[in-house]
Amino acid sequence: QVQFVESGGGLVQPGGSLRLSCAASGFAFSLYGTNWYRQAPGKEREWVAGISSTGGVTSYAESVKGRFTISRDNAKNTVYLQMNSLKFEDTGVYYCKSSVTAWGQGTQVTVSS
Secondary structure, eight states, X not given: OOEEXXXXXXXXXXXXXXXXXXXXXXXXXXXXXXXXEEEOTTSOEEEEEEEXXXXXXXXXXXXXXXXXXXXXXXXXXXXXXXXXXXXGGGOEEEEEEOTTOOOOOOEEEEEOO
């Protein structure tokens, strides 16, 4: 089955860190760029970060630039999102996706004191 499975979410205090993982299966992961998205309660899903197939090119939404880092390990078919200095507004369900996958279940991130 062509899919990503997201994990690593949880409850964290403002200023804290989390590392999300996204495991790919069923397709040639190393050939495709991958993006992270998030959806906050009551809001549209938004793009957060993207990484090229080799990992050589990354890009970020302005709201997370300098705080989040996207990376990938093609040997493990996995993409990561390191999230530091988390803010209340980072709360939401985080998803990863490439051009050949559907939306997965996502992983919940809650930033709360």
